[in-house]
Amino acid sequence: MRVLRAGDAALLVETGDLATAHRLNAALRDTPLPGVVDVVPGEQTVLVVADASADLDRLAARLPRLPLPGDAEGDADPVEIPVVYDGADLDEVADLTGLSRDELVRRHSAASYTVAYLGFSPGFGYLSGLDPALHVARRESPRTAVPAGSVAIAGPYAAVYPSRSPGGWRLLGHSGLRLWDVSRDPPSLLRPGTRVRFVAKERP
Structure with missing residues (x-):
């Protein structure tokens, strides 16, 4: 674990892997340190933002020694997202992967995912754990408007669009679950x- 200064009021912790980033984020979320005002986890980093009262050198020395939970989510059950697999790119993804529609749906719904980090828009989770057979590139031409609830894949990630927005991910289906409220x-x-x-x- 390496801690770097990030400007005058933040530290960037390079954790080296996703699991440690999640565990450090959980530790800082559950037991906030004095002077820390925001924590922004990435795929292998955690940005720790402090206020004017914080001693960044002391904070930098303390972060690698924090006790980390064994699992960022503990015993919490997975969030279940219902999906109707009727996406506009379903057939194209089947052609790109050489899979039938049924096998594509089976593989996508059989995987266990973890939210790697949030980004792009509020509530948009980059989900790791996508079956490698389903790794396909983004569309060459992004759509100007993707409906909220669209279930999509791009590269090694799956996602659900929490709100209507432009996007270039491949659409497999849609969900009525509200990810951002x-x-x-x-x-x-x-x-x-x-x-x-x-x-x-x-x-339906």
Whole structure:
């Protein structure tokens, strides 16, 4: 674990792997350190933002010694996301991977996913754990508007669009589950380290 200064009020912790980033984020989330005002986990990093009262050198020395939980989410059950597999790119992804539609759906819904990090838009979780057979590139021409709830893949990740937005990921289906809701605390249903399962549903 390496700790670097990131400007005048933050530290960047390079954890070296996703699991340690999640565990450090969970430790800082569950037991906030004095002076720390925000924690932003990445795939193999954690950005620790402090206020003017914090001694960054002392904080930098303390971070590698923090006791980390064994699992970022403990015994929490995975978030189940119901999916109707009717996406506009389903047939194209089947052609790219050489799989039938049924096998594509089976592999996508059989995998166990973990939220690697959040980004792109509020509540958008980059889900690791996608079957390598389903790793396909983003579309060459992004769509100007992807509906909220669209279930998609790109490269090694799966995701669900939490709101209507432009996007270039390949669409496999849609879900009615709300991933981002400002009336909820916290607004995002997903957070780094959350486990996720997709559950295939028939079209209503």
